[in-house]
Amino acid sequence: MEPERRGLRKGGDSKESESWKRHIILQLKSRDSKQKSRFQDLIRSYVNLLERCSQKAFITKGILSATRPLLLPSSEDALSSLKTSTGELAYKVVELQQQIKIKEALLDKQHARLSEMENELGVVQLEQGRLQGSVAEVQERNQLLKSEYDALLEYYQNTDTVYRKEKLYGSELLEDMIRWKQQAAARMNSRNERRVRAREAGLHKKLEVAANKKLDIDEAPQSASLPSSPLSKRSESGERLERSHGRLFRSASATSPRILNSLRDLFERKRRGNSVCSLEEDLYTPLGICLAARVPAKAIYSVDAHEQGINAVRFSPRSALLATGGTDRVIKIWDIKAGVLQNRGTLDGSNEGITSIEFDSTGTRILAASYDKSALFWRLDDCVPKFTLTGHSRKVTAARFKCNLKQVVTGSADRTVKIWDLHRAACIQTIEVLSYCSDVVCSEYYIISGHYDRKIRFWDSRAASCTQEVPLQGRVTSLDISPNHRELLSCSRDECLQLVDLRMSNTRMVFRAEGFKCGSDSTKAIFSPDGCYLAAGSADGAVYVWNVSSGELETRLSDMHRCSITAVAWSMSGEYVVSVDKSRRAILWSDV
Known part of the structure; x- marks a missing residue:
């Protein structure tokens, strides 16, 4: 214890x-x-x-x-x-x-x-002390974080207030801009209406003079085509001028210099104004004429036309201008003078590379497709796009004017073809085309599209229905329609070009050549302006030209391009051919 x-x-x-x-x-x-x-x-x-x-x-x-001696027994x-x-x-x-x-x-x-x-x-007390220290540190950090959060919250509230004010100010600016644009558009429309009325009056007088004018010609034209005009009337002598829109003059009698000069005097005029709404002006613009295209024989000029690769090239209908578009997001306009390409100007506005270019029949407007999921519309007298057609979900591979010039057709990698109204700059019809669309061409009622699934499809634009399919052996890279609108040219990745008879909708002829090979999924092949030849660029840097009648290779133009050719263009006069490649070079070819 x-x-x-x-x-x-x-x-x-x-x-x-x-x-x-x-x-x-x-x-x-x-x-x-x-x-x-x-x-x-x-x-x-x-x-x-x-x-x-x-x-x-x-x-x-x-x-x-x-x-002891006495009591021994008892003591025991x-x-x-x-x-x-x-x-x-x-x-x-x-x-x-x-x-x-x-x-x-x-x-x-x-x-x-x-x-x-x-x-x-x-031990528990030591652990308790350590935990109490950790709790104190965490509480201190939490306090710092709370202080930072309060500061950020206050900054956010201030920024949100500023943003709301700026948004309100921006909406007010947008309303003011829309009001100013509406007023400017009203003034422009008024001026255009006055010009159109004045032009109609002058044209009416000229038509009356032309109807009464007597011409001495040996053989009268049987089908001379004039641009259609809503203002033409019967002449006092009862003669009537025939009107049509989609054909070039081809007969020798119709191309008599005296007749052509008379028609030119009637319809040539100086274009004024920037409005895209006065489409009536286009009806009176003379069309280009090509009696016979000449097969190019040699390169006469070479230039690095863009800062990056070139994807598209196109001549204007009058053969005076050339447009090129590339991955540097711009379209460049060129004049051909004395066999030399002279830069005339640049059209900006695209956010990504240009995939295709097309002039309207007047040669004063340009339509381009772009990688930025849109198509852009310019007038040549303005370097800024008049408007942008947006609505596709992937890149736009092709953009074409319809025959009436009031509508535009675009094809896209999002497997749709859209029809747009130029007056409203809005989509009026969407056609589901079942496959990646590489190119489109148009007639009055039909749209023809080429696809990665190795098919060409014919669509009735009035009913948005597929009327026929033409199968091929490879991916379709481009389409082109002949000047007489009777034949369709296709280029595909099976290293050949094919002609389809639009009247019979069957393959008419296949064009091949040793060494010819499509360099990309967007290689362009074209008709010559008289429809007698075909031209396409190859992956080996050469331009191949075939004769449509014989089906034989007419010529091979080489030794100028360093890489694959992406597109070619043939001038309406039949004199020049231009080829462009991925290394930004443009080559001008001629027969002299």
């Missing part, structure tokens, strides 16, 4: 400041007092028994020494009884000692467990 007290006293002295230790000490003391009170009676009884035993032993020793009985009582007491003492040892072992175990708990408590 004494070691236990010392242990408790030592523990109490070292940890008096901690309440839980004091509580344990108090419990131990209470248990000690309870157990000690139980053993006090045993200890006192044991001491009394020892004293009595010692007294009895002393008395017995004296009695035995005094009365007393001794035996004394031994009996002493043994019982000793047995009880032994039992009590064993119980004391057991209690001391239990107490030692309790002390060991108490020390273990103290050690664990120390």
Whole structure:
């Protein structure tokens, strides 16, 4: 018990400041007092028994020494009884000692467990201190983050306020701009109407003079075509001028210089204004004439026309201008003078590369397709697009004027062909064409599209339905329609060109040549302006020209391009051919 007290006293002295230790000490003391009170009676009884035993032993020793000779038998009985009582007491003492040892072992175990708990408590206290430090750090970081969040929230609120003000200001500016544009458009329309009325009056007088004018010609033209005019009337002598839109003059009698000069005097005039709405002017513009195209024989001029590769090239119907478009996002206009390409200007506005170019029949407007999912419309007297046709979800691969010049057809990689109204600059019809569309051509009622699924499809634009499919052996890269609108030329990745008879809708002739190979999925092949020849560029940098009548290769123009040719163009006069390639070079070819 004494070691236990010392242990408790030592523990109490070292940890008096901690309440839980004091509580344990108090419990131990209470248990000690309870157990000690139980053993006090045993200890006192044991001491009394020892004293009595010692007294009895002393008395017995004296009695035995005094009365040994006389009372031997009786003394033996007393001794035996004394031994009996002493043994019982000793047995009880032994039992009590064993119980004391057991209690001391239990107490030692309790002390060991108490020390273990103290050690664990120390470790837990250290961990608690560490966690409290971590909590303090986290709280400090949270406070910093909260301060930053409050600052960002305040900045956002201020920025949002500024944004709303700017948005309101922008909407006001847009409304003002729309109002100004409407007023400017009204003024422009008024001026155009006055010009048209004045032109109609002048044209009416000229038509009357021309109708009364007598011409001496040996053979009268049987089908001379004049541009259709809503203003032409019957002449006083009853003669009537025939009108049509889609054909070039081809008969020798119709191309008499005296007739042509008379017609030119009637219809040539200086174009004024920038409005795209006065489409009536186009009806009176003379068309280009080609009696016979000449097969080019040599390169007469070479120029790096763009900063990057060139994708498209096109001559104007009057053969005076050439347009090229490339991946540098611009269209460049060129004059051909004395066998030299002279840069006349640049048309900007596209956000990505140009994929195709087409002039209208007047040669004053340009339509281009672009990689930026749109088609753009320019007038040559303005370098900024008049408007942009947007609505496709992927790049626009082709854009063409319809025969009436009031509508435009575009083909796209998004597997659609769209028809647009130029008056409203809006899509009026969308045709699902089932496959990637690489090129389109148009007639009055039909749209013809070429596709990556190796098919040419004929669409009725009035019903948006496919009327016929012509299968090929390779991906279609380009389409072109003959000047007489009777034959369709296709170029495909099976390294050949094919003619399709539009009257029979079947393949008429296949054109191949050793070494000819399509360099890309957008390689362009074309008719000559008289329809007698075909021209296409090859991956080996050569221009191949075939004769339509014989089907044989007419010539191969090489040694000028360094890489694959993407497109070729043939002037309406039949005198020049221009080829362009991916390395930004343009080559002018001629027969002299």
